[in-house]
Amino acid sequence: MVGGVQLGVLAACVVLFVPMGMAGWHLSRNKMLFFSGALFITLAVGVHLTPYFPSIYDALSSLSSSVDRTSSRDSCISFLHDISFLHKSDNYSSVDYAWANSPPVLACDFQRLGRSDASDLLNGSWVVVAGDSQARLMALSLLSLVLDSDDMEVVKGDLFKRHSDYQIVMGQIGMKLDFIWAPYVANLTGLMTELKRNGNYPDVLVMGSGLWHMLHITNSSDYGVSLQLLRNLVVSLAPISPSLTGGSGSVSIRSPHFFWVGMPRLINSMLNTEEKRVKMSDAMLSAYDRELYQSKLLRQWGGGPLILLDVESLGRNCGTSCTVDGMHYDGIVYEAAVHVMLNALLIESHQKL
Structure with a gap:
C-alpha cells in the first residue's frame, strides 16, 4: 500500500535531485534555494493532505495493490506443477x-x-x-x-x-x-x-x-x-x-x-x-x-x-x-x-x- 512513508521518500528524492539538476543549468543560488523551498513545502503539504482526499489516496493504494497482487499471482501460477509423487x-x-x-x-x-x-x-x-x-x-x-x-x-x-x-x-x-x-x-x-x-x-x-x-x-x-x-x-x-x-x-x-x-x-x-x-x-x-x-x-x-x-x-x-x-x-x-x-x-x- 502506498503510505505517507513512501510518499515522503519520493518527496525527499524530488527535493534533493531536482535542484541538483537545476544547478547544472547554471541557475543562481537564490533562485535555486527559492525553488527548492517552494517545492519542499508543496510536496510536504501534499503528503500530509493526500489521506484526506479519498479518491487520490484510494487510486494510489489500488494501483500499488494491483501490481503486488498481479506479481504474486503470476509467480504462484508458475509453481503450480512443482509436485512430487510418492x-x-x-x-x-x-x-x-x-x-x-x-x-x-x-x-x-x-x-x-x-x-x-x-x-x-x-x-x-x-x-x-x-x-x-x-x-x-x-x-x-x-x-x-x-x-x-x-x-x-x-x-x-x-x-x-x-x-x-x-x-x-x-x-x-x-x-x-x-x-x-x-x-x-x-x-x-x-x-x-x-x-x-x-x-x-x-x-x-x-x-x-x-x-x-x-x-x-x-x-x-x-x-x-x-x-x-x-x-x-x-x-x-x-x-x-x-x-x-x-x-x-x-x-x-x-x-x-x-x-x-x-x-x-x-x-x-x-x-x-x-x-x-x-x-x-x-x-x-x-x-x-x-x-x-x-x-x-x-x-x-x-x-x-x-x-x-x-x-x-x-x-x-x-x-x-x-x-x-x-x-x-x-x-x-x-x-x-x-x-x-x-x-x-x-x-x-x-x-x-
Whole structure:
C-alpha cells in the first residue's frame, strides 16, 4: 500500500535531485534555494493532505495493490506443477503426491481440497470440459472429488460411453458439468463459436486436444495452424458476457477461467498398437509441443489466455508405473492436475479457503 512513508521518500528524492539538476543549468543560488523551498513545502503539504482526499489516496493504494497482487499471482501460477509423487516402497500400486517443500511453493500455500472445500469453490458454477480422452479423464477426476462413491459408479458408466458427450447437474451444490467429445482442435473452435453465438459462457472451460491429430493426421504444422485459430477466437471473446445487475443499470463483465489439458508423456514401447508406436514418437510429440508453444495459446508460454494443466510433467514425475498403455495415466495423475486447476482458480479469483 502506498503510505505517507513512501510518499515522503519520493518527496525527499524530488527535493534533493531536482535542484541538483537545476544547478547544472547554471541557475543562481537564490533562485535555486527559492525553488527548492517552494517545492519542499508543496510536496510536504501534499503528503500530509493526500489521506484526506479519498479518491487520490484510494487510486494510489489500488494501483500499488494491483501490481503486488498481479506479481504474486503470476509467480504462484508458475509453481503450480512443482509436485512430487510418492511411491510406497512396499507397494508400487499405492501412490500419493505433494507439492515441493521449497520456499516459493510454501509461500504460495497450495492446498489439496477436500470434497467440502471443492464443492464450496465450485458452488453454482457451470464447468465445461471439452476434448479427447485426456479431457474425459480430467472430468472424471473432478467429479470424483465432489461426488460420493455411489454416485460415481453411475457416472462412470455414462461418462465413458465411447466418443459421446455427457452432462450432469449436482443440485446439492448447484454445479453443472458438461463433457464435450472434441478430439480435434477444430472441434474446440466450433464449440467456442457456438458459445459466442448463444451468448452464454461457462464459468470454467477446460480444453485439450492433440492425440487424435497426432495419430490420424500426423502433421504438426497443421496442428499449429488450428491452435492459432483457436487462440484468436478465445482472445476475441475475453472479457465475455456482459450482464445487467440489480436496478442500478451498471454492467459487470464475467470472463470464464480457461485451462488447457496438455498432452501426456508418451512411453512409446508401451503403446498398444504398431500404428501408435510409429506415428506417436518422441520426435512427433516434441514437434506438437513446439507448435503449442509457438501458438501463444498458453499463459505460461507466451502470455496467452489459457493456463496449462501440464499432464506431461505430472506423468513424468509419477513414472512408468503410473500408466498401463503409455498414454493414459492412473487417476492419481489427473487428480493432481485437477488440484492444480482448483488452486489456479483460487489464485485467479483472489480466494483462500
